[in-house]
Amino acid sequence: MIRVTNLYKTFGSQAVLKGVNLDLETGQITTIIGGSGCGKTVLLKHLNALLLPDRGSIAVDGTDITRLGDSALNEIRRKFGVLFQGAALLDSMSIYDNVAFPLREKTKLTENQIREKVEERLEQVGLAGMGFKHPAEVSGGMKKRAGLARALVMEPEIVLFDEPTTGLDPLLGKSIHELIRKVHATFKFTGVIVSHDIPEVFKISDRVAMLANGVIAEVASTEVFVASRNPIVHQFIAGETEGPMAVL
Amino acid sequence: MYFHITAISPKNTGKNFRCLVVNDFATQNIYGPYLKIERLFYNSLILVARLATTQFMISLISQIGHATLGHLTAMGRMFVFLLSAFAWAFRPPLRIRLIVHHIRSIGVDSLSVVVLSGIFTGMVMGLQGYYSLRKFNAESFLGSAVALSLLRELGPVLSAFMVTGRTGSAMAAEISSMKVTEQIDALYSMAINPVQYLASPRIIAGLLSMPLLTAIFDVVGIYGAYLVGVGLLGVSSGSYFAGMESSVVFQDVWSGLLKSISFGLIITWVCCYKGFNAPLSATGVGQATTESVVLCFVLILVWDYFMTSIML
Numbered sequence: 001m002i003r004v005t006n007l008y009k010t011f012g013s014q015a016v017l018k019g020v021n022l023d024l025e026t027g028q029i030t031t032i033i034g035g036s037g038c039g040k041t042v043l044l045k046h047l048n049a050l051l052l053p054d055r056g057s058i059a060v061d062g063t064d065i066t067r068l069g070d071s072a073l074n075e076i077r078r079k080f081g082v083l084f085q086g087a088a089l090l091d092s093m094s095i096y097d098n099v100a101f102p103l104r105e106k107t108k109l110t111e112n113q114i115r116e117k118v119e120e121r122l123e124q125v126g127l128a129g130m131g132f133k134h135p136a137e138v139s140g141g142m143k144k145r146a147g148l149a150r151a152l153v154m155e156p157e158i159v160l161f162d163e164p165t166t167g168l169d170p171l172l173g174k175s176i177h178e179l180i181r182k183v184h185a186t187f188k189f190t191g192v193i194v195s196h197d198i199p200e201v202f203k204i205s206d207r208v209a210m211l212a213n214g215v216i217a218e219v220a221s222t223e224v225f226v227a228s229r230n231p232i233v234h235q236f237i238a239g240e241t242e243g244p245m246a247v248l
Numbered sequence: 249m250y251f252h253i254t255a256i257s258p259k260n261t262g263k264n265f266r267c268l269v270v271n272d273f274a275t276q277n278i279y280g281p282y283l284k285i286e287r288l289f290y291n292s293l294i295l296v297a298r299l300a301t302t303q304f305m306i307s308l309i310s311q312i313g314h315a316t317l318g319h320l321t322a323m324g325r326m327f328v329f330l331l332s333a334f335a336w337a338f339r340p341p342l343r344i345r346l347i348v349h350h351i352r353s354i355g356v357d358s359l360s361v362v363v364l365s366g367i368f369t370g371m372v373m374g375l376q377g378y379y380s381l382r383k384f385n386a387e388s389f390l391g392s393a394v395a396l397s398l399l400r401e402l403g404p405v406l407s408a409f410m411v412t413g414r415t416g417s418a419m420a421a422e423i424s425s426m427k428v429t430e431q432i433d434a435l436y437s438m439a440i441n442p443v444q445y446l447a448s449p450r451i452i453a454g455l456l457s458m459p460l461l462t463a464i465f466d467v468v469g470i471y472g473a474y475l476v477g478v479g480l481l482g483v484s485s486g487s488y489f490a491g492m493e494s495s496v497v498f499q500d501v502w503s504g505l506l507k508s509i510s511f512g513l514i515i516t517w518v519c520c521y522k523g524f525n526a527p528l529s530a531t532g533v534g535q536a537t538t539e540s541v542v543l544c545f546v547l548i549l550v551w552d553y554f555m556t557s558i559m560l
Contacts, residue, residue, distance in 0.1 A: 045433070048437055050433050050436055050437060070441070074439035074441075075439075077436070077437060077438070077439040078439050080437060081437075082433075082434065082437040084430045084433065084434060085430070086429055086430060088429060088430040088431050088433065088434035089431075089434075090426075090431055090434070091425070091426070091429075091431070092422075101438070102438045105341075105438065105440055106438070106439060106440075160437075
């Protein structure tokens with residue numbers, strides 16, 4: 001379980017997170033929604049200490065990761081897999097090497113065992129036989145799939161998805177959601193998705209949290225969230241320009 | 249009764265003073281209010297000018313202080329980055345394969361440009377040296393002049409410039425591009441330290457490659473000058489090499505190689521640091537690349553001066 005308590009983050013003079021409190025339940029997929037630039041990705045990057053807060057704590061299975069040194073932090077990070085917005089595949093390597101990279105760096109598996117695991121993951125994300133290609137040679141959807149394969153190859157307990165369908169057409173977006181649902185059913189990881197893709201993302205979410213004005217405005221199970229009477233939630237889901245949320 | 253009153257004309261407030269000579273009481277009474285207004289205006293001008301000057305000075309000092317603090321902070325961060333890169337270089341896993349890869353990238357891939365610039369630098373030195381030495385009937389010293397200049401100064405500096413342009417810029421561009429596209433964040437998230445993975449092997453490779461490239465530059469340059477001096481201008485081959493042998497001592501060779509090692513450190517250190525600290529914007533990669541190349545050139549020249557003054 002991840003528990004975010006009273007999290008504050010400021011960049012220069014801009015306060016992005018102003019006391020975020022959020023519990024992310026083990027084995028469930030929690031989706032964080034909110035307006036553009038409201039701090040969703042900033043919050044996500046705090047969960048595995050890619051960013052450190054000005055104040056507040058993030059407890060991963062009871063350990064406050066904001067106070068850890070390099071070695072202890074690296075141990076905690078091994079529990080995480082991350083699918084970045086642009087997939088963040090290493091340009092200098094083929095897709096196969098990208099997926100194999102965490103195994104080569106962090107395990108003592110032989111090259112044959114690594115090949116077996118990588119090919120299995122590539123097949124699960126629909127990229128069987130495409131491992132020899134470089135990231136520059138494949139489409140955005142394929143990059144996301146390769147990024148997902150890399151995020152899952154170490155069989156992490158927690159997977160963070162930063163806008164997994166941004167920049168993809170609706171069909172590709174839907175296929176990525178399907179893929180997340182399928183791999184979640186297989187690996188039972190704790191998932192955190194940051195997304196704008198409403199209402200599609202609700203289909204794969206157990207819980208939804210809404211970030212607005214630097215705090216969690218609402219968090220509930222997907223069914224309860226969709227029926228919420230919170231005016232901010234209602235305005236955002238309905239896509240209305242008039243309401244308590246300022247639209248620039 | 250005479251009154252001598254000096255005032256500044258509103259139209260000529262600076263250099264030319266208009267002297268009003270008022271020779272009777274009545275006239276003074278007529279001009280009195282005008283003179284008071286003029287004096288008030290003049291005093292106000294002085295006050296405003298003083299205030300403006302004070303404000304300008306405060307602003308100037310503040311800006312200088314701000315810039316100085318900014319530069320000192322940046323220097324501090326650069327040194328911390330370097331120490332961190334060295335500390336990570338000796339922590340397992342030792343990335344020998346990556347070091348070899350970067351030796352190929354910095355050393356082998358820069359070889360052609362270093363050889364080309366070395367041979368033409370030598371040929372130009374052969375021409376210029378012959379022209380200058382002929383005035384003193386000292387053409388036989390061409391070999392000494394060329395070898396000392398190349399070994400002590402031109403070899404290390406020019407080969408460092410070539411490597412900065414050829415490899416340093418690519419290094420800064422690659423790392424900054426990785427930062428902009430979140431690849432560095434991806435390394436962190438896989439529990440891999442990006443400084444250890446990206447910077448340390450490049451710095452070690454730079455330290456090992458630069459003296460070898462400089463040695464090649466020196467040798468090629470000496471033969472370039474030989475080609476022109478002996479082959480085209482008729483200097484005796486024996487005197488070319490004999491002069492070189494008699495004047496060049498081992499200190500000349502190692503001082504040049506020591507310089508090249510430090511230049512290798514400067515190039516890889518600056519380019520990696522600039523790459524890691526590129527702004528997260530579309531222009532970030534270009535900015536990091538330009539800044540790293542300019543800073544390398546400046547630091548190479550400044551550091552060259554200090555090393556030369558110490559080793560002479």
